[in-house]
Amino acid sequence: MGPLAVNDIISPNTNFFLAFVIGIGFGFVLEQSGFSSSRKLAGLFYGYDMVVLKVFFTGGVTAMLGLLFFSLFGWVDLNLVYVNPTFLTSAIVGGLIMGAGFIMGGFCPGTSFCGAAIGKLDAMIFILGLFIGVYFFAFGYPMFETLYKSAPMSSPKISTMLNLSDGVFAFILVVVALGMFYLAEWVEKKFPREEY
Amino acid sequence: MKPLHYLTLILMILALIIALVPQNTTRPYKLTALQMLTEIRAGTQFVSPDEVADKIVKKDPSIQMIDVRNPREFDMFSLPGAINIPLQDILSETNFDLLNQGTKMNIFYSNGSTEANEAWLLTRQLGYQNNYVLQGGLNYWMETILNPMPPGNVISNDEIARYDFRKAASMAMGGGNISAIAPSAAAPAGTPKPGVVPVQKKKKASGGC
Amino acid sequence: MNQPKKSRYLNPYIGGVLLGLVLLAANFISGRGLGASGAIKSVVVATTQTVAPKYAARTKYFQEYHEEHSGPPLKNWLVFQMLGVIVGGFASGAFAGRLKFKVEHSPEITSRRRLVFALLGGIFFGVGSQLGRGCTSGSALSGIAVISFGGIITMMAIFGGAYALAWFFRKNWI
Incomplete structure (x- = not known):
């Protein structure tokens, strides 16, 4: 049955409309969880507010379990769900640069749009920076291309690489995530600070 | 702390279930038996050797020859530009993107046409498009393309043209010029022309954040 | 901060489950996850093509974009999704009384x-x-x-x- 758009159950235009609706849900949840505040987001790195970790991993794990159950019931064909291709070096270097951007700017792209939507000027400036960064990458692409395309690995799943079934890996990830949540609660008690 | 406890309970139960239940790896067949029967009877999957040779000689970038024999046979002889996907690997995850795509015309071949046709049957049932079968396989290819027979007594312009083309194709592909004992006029009759690559939309959602 | 102070925000675990459901919906409906930077990329490609079409046509980055994506760059799933994010964020901020420059x-x-x-x-x-x-x-x-x-x-x-x-x-x- 699913994914609906890939199996032509809904038309491309409906798909775009639903993208908009999904976006509304995404933006609403992010803002309600406090992701529009850069100081709240940055709290993750100083231990005073672990909301990013909690929301992020609860979201990831929920969607992962949901997809596995959908696949089990035959509602969605996981082979047709897009998996980002892996280019190992590029993924690590890009991730580290994003980490630097995160700690300096206090946002990530998704949350900056949320912040900008409720009038945070720093979020708007961050978005401006994002555009400059992407333009820079586009115009300087020859400089980045070797790195960008090094160590291609197609689109592997971690479970396949570890020789585990998706379900067993999901279980391990859930245990790890829950462990982090309890740790996060403990850390927040240790570094108490008024909510921003 | 309350919601975390609920979350722990629910997630652990769900994760345990999903870890213990065997994975659903079946790929649903997209075509019904009746649809398959219609397609098999129509025989639209077959492409004649002449047409394939023409495309190979012209180095047509829109075709991809796929050898479904075992790697040993593939190493001994294969058609120009062919890749090897042994029949037992046809359902393998790694070949998914190659077989289910909308840009090229995949042409399966084996020694006869049986294995190639089996490969086509499997992929077609999964709903993949743009896969075809080389009619008669390599055996027939040898007879018609690599060692073409001069036309017999009844000579039509058509046949001469075809012979000339086959000779040329044979030379282009380094075939010998040994006269073979070919069955006369064994040319397949009444096969519908395989269509050009049907424009098919992307089967995977495009991504790229 | 010893006394538990009521947060102005949604409980993070409830927020997380809701986020997960949105992500699940994206995967079920469109066969893809959520994203943000891809929308920016689309806008960058679109503006460059409008302002300097010749430059875009001969520059590799933009050529490769078109190999990977079909259709005009702004008619992109992520662009629509990000427009939704702005609307959703604004609505949430308005409900919670957080709209302020x-x-x-x-x-x-x-x-x-x-x-x-x-x-x-x-x-x-x-x-x-x-x-x-x-x-x-x-x-x-x-x-x-x-x-x-x-x-x-x-x-x-x-x-x-x-x-x-x-x-x-x-x-x-x-």
Whole structure:
């Protein structure tokens, strides 16, 4: 049955409309969880507010379990769900640069749009920076291309690489995530600070 | 702390279930038996050797020859530009993107046409498009393309043209010029022309954040 | 802060489950995860093609974009989704009474310093998201949902990088 758009159950235009609706849900949840505040987001790195970790991993794990159950019931064909291709070096270097951007700017792209939507000027400036960064990458692409395309690995799943079934890996990830949540609660008690 | 406890309970139960239940790896067949029967009877999957040779000689970038024999046979002889996907690997995850795509015309071949046709049957049932079968396989290819027979007594312009083309194709592909004992006029009759690559939309959602 | 103070925000675990359901819906409906930086990429491609079509036509980055994507760059799933994010964020802020123009920063630093760092952070994130083929949402979050190796590697690199540098920027936040 699913994914609906890939199996032509809904038309491309409906798909775009639903993208908009999904976006509304995404933006609403992010803002309600406090992701529009850069100081709240940055709290993750100083231990005073672990909301990013909690929301992020609860979201990831929920969607992962949901997809596995959908696949089990035959509602969605996981082979047709897009998996980002892996280019190992590029993924690590890009991730580290994003980490630097995160700690300096206090946002990530998704949350900056949320912040900008409720009038945070720093979020708007961050978005401006994002555009400059992407333009820079586009115009300087020859400089980045070797790195960008090094160590291609197609689109592997971690479970396949570890020789585990998706379900067993999901279980391990859930245990790890829950462990982090309890740790996060403990850390927040240790570094108490008024909510921003 | 309350919601975390609920979350722990629910997630652990769900994760345990999903870890213990065997994975659903079946790929649903997209075509019904009746649809398959219609397609098999129509025989639209077959492409004649002449047409394939023409495309190979012209180095047509829109075709991809796929050898479904075992790697040993593939190493001994294969058609120009062919890749090897042994029949037992046809359902393998790694070949998914190659077989289910909308840009090229995949042409399966084996020694006869049986294995190639089996490969086509499997992929077609999964709903993949743009896969075809080389009619008669390599055996027939040898007879018609690599060692073409001069036309017999009844000579039509058509046949001469075809012979000339086959000779040329044979030379282009380094075939010998040994006269073979070919069955006369064994040319397949009444096969519908395989269509050009049907424009098919992307089967995977495009991504790229 | 010893007495538990009622948060102005949704409980993070409830928020997380809702986020997961949105992500699940995206995967079920459209066969893909959420994302943000991809929309920026589309806008960058679209503007460059409008302003300097000749340059775009002969530059590799833009050529490769068109090999991977069909149709006009702005008619893109992520662009529609990001428009939704702005609307959703605004609606949520309006409900909660959080609509206000302001620069949020630690009392230790000036607004100006905050804005300079926001700009720098944006530039870094922009470049990084291109190299990482997706940002925190597109690569990391959506990657977890489909158990993607690359997504989880990128996620660890993002958080690892940020933790490694956290000490140097502590004054901006604490």
